[in-house]
Structure formats: C-alpha cells, structure tokens
Amino acid sequence: MEEYEIIIGLEVHVELLTDSKMFCGCSTKFGAPPNSHICPVCAGFPGVLPVINRKAVELALKTATAFNCKISPFSRFARKHYFYPDLPKNYQISQYEEPLAIEGVLLVDNRNIRIRRIHLEEDAGKLIHPEDSRSFSLVDLNRSGVPLIEIVTEPDVRSASEAEKFLAILKRILEYLEVSDCNMEEGSLRCDANISVRRYGDTNFGVKTEIKNMNSFRAVRKALEYEARRQIACLKEGRTLRQETRLWNENLQITEEMRRKEEAQDYRYFPEPDLPPLIFDNKIIEEINLKVGELPFQRKGRFIKEYNLSDYDAEVLTSKKDIADYFESCVEKGGKPKIVANWIMGDLTALLKAKKKDIGHSPVSPEYLVQIISMIEDGKITGVVAKMVLQECFNTGISPEKIVSERDLLQIEDGETINNIVEETITENADAVQDYKNGKEQALSFLIGQIMRKTKGKANPAVVRNKLQEYLNKKR
Numbered sequence: 001m002e003e004y005e006i007i008i009g010l011e012v013h014v015e016l017l018t019d020s021k022m023f024c025g026c027s028t029k030f031g032a033p034p035n036s037h038i039c040p041v042c043a044g045f046p047g048v049l050p051v052i053n054r055k056a057v058e059l060a061l062k063t064a065t066a067f068n069c070k071i072s073p074f075s076r077f078a079r080k081h082y083f084y085p086d087l088p089k090n091y092q093i094s095q096y097e098e099p100l101a102i103e104g105v106l107l108v109d110n111r112n113i114r115i116r117r118i119h120l121e122e123d124a125g126k127l128i129h130p131e132d133s134r135s136f137s138l139v140d141l142n143r144s145g146v147p148l149i150e151i152v153t154e155p156d157v158r159s160a161s162e163a164e165k166f167l168a169i170l171k172r173i174l175e176y177l178e179v180s181d182c183n184m185e186e187g188s189l190r191c192d193a194n195i196s197v198r199r200y201g202d203t204n205f206g207v208k209t210e211i212k213n214m215n216s217f218r219a220v221r222k223a224l225e226y227e228a229r230r231q232i233a234c235l236k237e238g239r240t241l242r243q244e245t246r247l248w249n250e251n252l253q254i255t256e257e258m259r260r261k262e263e264a265q266d267y268r269y270f271p272e273p274d275l276p277p278l279i280f281d282n283k284i285i286e287e288i289n290l291k292v293g294e295l296p297f298q299r300k301g302r303f304i305k306e307y308n309l310s311d312y313d314a315e316v317l318t319s320k321k322d323i324a325d326y327f328e329s330c331v332e333k334g335g336k337p338k339i340v341a342n343w344i345m346g347d348l349t350a351l352l353k354a355k356k357k358d359i360g361h362s363p364v365s366p367e368y369l370v371q372i373i374s375m376i377e378d379g380k381i382t383g384v385v386a387k388m389v390l391q392e393c394f395n396t397g398i399s400p401e402k403i404v405s406e407r408d409l410l411q412i413e414d415g416e417t418i419n420n421i422v423e424e425t426i427t428e429n430a431d432a433v434q435d436y437k438n439g440k441e442q443a444l445s446f447l448i449g450q451i452m453r454k455t456k457g458k459a460n461p462a463v464v465r466n467k468l469q470e471y472l473n474k475k476r
C-alpha cells in the first residue's frame with residue numbers, strides 16, 4: 001500500500017447563520033413544518049425578483065478573510081441549470097467564473113492546504129420519500145434558498161485522517177466567526193471529496209472518484225480510507241479505474257457506484273441577469289479584516305503567552321469564542337487567570353452542561369464568578385461554600401456577595417468556636433477516635449468530614465485539621 005500516494009480534494013458546503021434566506025425574506029430556521037417558510041421567490045414562481053442578503057455576503061467575506069483568500073474586487077452570480085424536483089426554478093443561483101474569493105490557505109499540522117475558491121450560492125429544497133409509498137415523493141422547500149458558501153480545496157490533502165483534521169479546523173474557525181452553526185446532523189455542514197491514487201514519483205494524477213453522502217467527520221475518514229484501499233487493490237489487479245460518483249454506505253461501510261461521469265454535465269451557466277455584481281473596494285475589505293480579528297489559534301497562542309496557561313487550558317478556553325470572551329472578561333475584572341480557568345473548565349462548565357446553556361447565557365456573569373473567587377482569596381468563604389454559592393447563583397441569578405451575607409456563610413476561623421466544635425465531635429465519635437489511636441489515618445478524614453458537616457462547610461479546613469490533630473495527639 002505504501003507505494004501509492006493518496007490525493008484528496010474537498011468540497012465543503014456550509015449553511016450561513018443568517019435569519020433570512022439568500023434572495024428573499026423567508027426564515028432559515030431549521031425544523032419548521034414542511035413548506036411553511038416559503039414565498040414566490042424561493043418557491044421559484046415566474047416573474048419574481050431576487051434580492052441579495054447583505055449579511056450572507058458579509059459572512060462569506062469573513063470566511064474568505066479567515067482563510068487568507070484573495071477577495072475578488074468584482075464577482076457575479078450565475079445561473080446553474082439542471083432539472084431536479086427539489087429545485088423549483090430549474091436553475092440554482094450560484095457563482096461560476098467570477099467567484100467571491102480565490103487562492104486561500106488553511107494550515108493543518110504544519111502543512112498548507114490550499115483553498116481554490118469560496119463562492120456564495122443558494123441551497124435546494126429537500127425530497128421526502130414516505131415509507132408507505134413507492135409511487136410518489138414529497139418536496140419540502142423550507143431549505144430552498146438558504147444561503148450557502150462552497151469551499152473548494154486544491155487536491156492537497158494526502159490522507160483520510162488529514163481530511164478529517166482539515167474539516168475539524170475549518171469547523172472550529174467557522175463556529176468561532178459565527179459564520180455557521182456547522183451542525184452536520186441538520187445539514188449545516190456537508191462535505192464531498194475527490195480522491196485518486198498514484199505511484200510515488202508519478203507527476204500525473206490518477207483517475208479520481210467523487211464520494212458523497214458522508215454525514216460525519218468520521219464517515220469522511222472511513223469512506224476515504226475505504227476508497228483508497230479499493231482503488232489501490234483495483235490497480236494492483238491490473239484493472240482500470242472509472243471516473244465516477246460513489247456514495248458512502250454507512251451501514252455496510254463501503255462506497256458504491258452512483259453514476260458514471262463519462263462526460264461532464266453541461267450546466268449552461270450564464271450570468272444572473274436579475275442581480276447586480278458584487279463589488280468590493282479596499283475599504284470594505286479592511287473593515288472585514290477588522291471584524292474577523294483574532295482567530296482561535298492566534299488567540300490560543302496569546303493565552304499561553306499572556307496568561308501563562310497550559311496548552312490544554314488554552315485549547316479548551318479558545319475552543320469557542322464565547323468561552324474565550326467570558327474568560328478574558330473575568331481576568332479584566334481582576335480574576336487570576338489560572339484560577340478563573342479552573343472554575344470555568346470545572347464547576348461552571350458542569351452546571352452549564354446540565355442545563356444545556358451556553359456560557360454566553362450563564363446566570364453567573366464574569367463579575368459574579370470573580371466575586372466568588374475573591375471571597376475565597378480573602379478568606380471570607382471556604383472552597384466548599386464557594387461551590388454551593390456558585391450553584392445557588394447559577395440557579396437564582398442572585399449575586400454571590402448577597403447569598404453569602406443573607407445565608408450567613410462566612411468562614412469560621414475563630415479558634416474558640418472551632419475548639420468547641422472539635423471537642424463536641426470527639427465526644428460524639430468515640431469509635432473513630434479509637435480507630436485513629438490504633439493507627440487508622442482515615443479516621444482523621446472522617447472526623448474532619450463530621451466537623452465540616454456540622455458547620456455546613458463553613459469551618460476553615462486548615463484550622464480544623466490543626467485543632468483536631470492537637471486534641472487527638474494530646475489524648476493519645
């Protein structure tokens with residue numbers, strides 16, 4: 001197998017995170033009843049006029065900028081003609097010879113994968129094949145006209161796992177820029193791949209096949225691994241490969257022939273006469289540059305340097321823009337970076353997960369989290385109480401300082417008070433005391449636990465431990 005080199009190019013379709021469709025005002029919300037988000041424009045009625053969605057263009061420009069593409073000063077929409085029941089106009093508005101952006105690059109593990117082009121287009125509708133009928137299909141046009149960008153790479157990817165990594169990085173950037181929710185189950189991110197193999201040293205490309213119907217990053221990797229094996233086996237047996245489109249069969253874990261591509265389909269492209277060209281001057285491109293700002297990998301590098309965080313912490317904190325923003329907001333308000341990081345990645349994330357909330361909608365604001373952290377640092381509350389306060393603040397939205405004062409949660413450090421509790425506990429737990437005297441160290445933890453329970457976690461654990469040991473050793 002090693003004598004063959006694998007050549008992969010990817011085509012990624014991404015649904016843009018706009019409220020309305022590409023050329024009309026209909027909602028793009030996923031999951032509505034069939035055909036409830038349609039109008040004469042996206043249902044393909046004759047005589048209607050499309051209008052370009054400004055937000056969609058802006059999101060496409062942000063993507064192009066993030067991938068270091070050249071943004072075309074002049075680009076144009078084109079009609080791509082083909083007949084299919086989910087395409088009511090019998091043509092799709094796309095871009096052909098004059099795409100929005102070209103010649104970008106994405107770095108994957110220190111290898112440059114070149115981006116050939118990024119263009120804007122509209123999505124088609126969706127066919128539904130009811131199980132009880134073999135004689136008809138239904139069409140849902142809610143998706144018809146949803147804004148898409150297509151990102152096409154050069155054939156620079158050299159393995160199935162590299163393809164998977166490329167997609168993971170692409171997804172992270174698109175989510176970070178809030179260009180798309182990249183939800184593969186809902187079809188917001190879809191990937192097709194071209195793959196061929198050749199002997200190492202060959203300069204010509206081999207015969208390529210196009211693989212479709214891969215519904216997860218894992219499926220992309222599995223399908224490409226399978227297809228590379230199939231092509232290599234075929235060549236080794238002396239058979240010739242056919243240029244064709246193949247579908248990934250997730251159940252059987254194989255690719256299957258869908259259609260041959262003996263001649264390229266003629267889409268009869270021509271410039272869309274109902275839409276103006278897109279013209280961008282340097283000023284617009286600079287504005288977009290500013291809006292894109294720092295990308296996740298750059299921010300991660302800065303977090304490591306500026307806040308002295310570990311690679312792992314910085315990776316988690318910059319995995320989503322709202323997490324990184326929350327973290328920096330806490331630090332700005334005076335939280336120590338490493339301590340803030342621990343609270344976000346530990347207790348806060350657990351609470352958010354349980355309630356299925358984003359950190360951007362956390363009832364515990366950065367200000368409140370910093371209040372909790374400061375109260376621990378100032379010795380006002382114990383770590384145990386802090387966790388309780390966080391939970392209470394999360395559930396009620398009441399400020400941590402108010403929770404602590406109203407519920408009398410201040411730390412007990414006073415030696416006299418702690419002495420009394422220690423004495424009381426020792427009297428009540430004669431067995432544990434005996435165990436400790438017999439050399440069972442765990443008995444000490446048990447006794448500390450009893451004291452913490454009595455004080456509802458408010459006693460200073462270090463003081464408790466000292467006092468307790470003092471008493472026990474005295475009586476030994």
Ligand SMILES: [Zn+2]
Nearest residue numbers: 024026039042
């Ligand atoms: Zn519409």
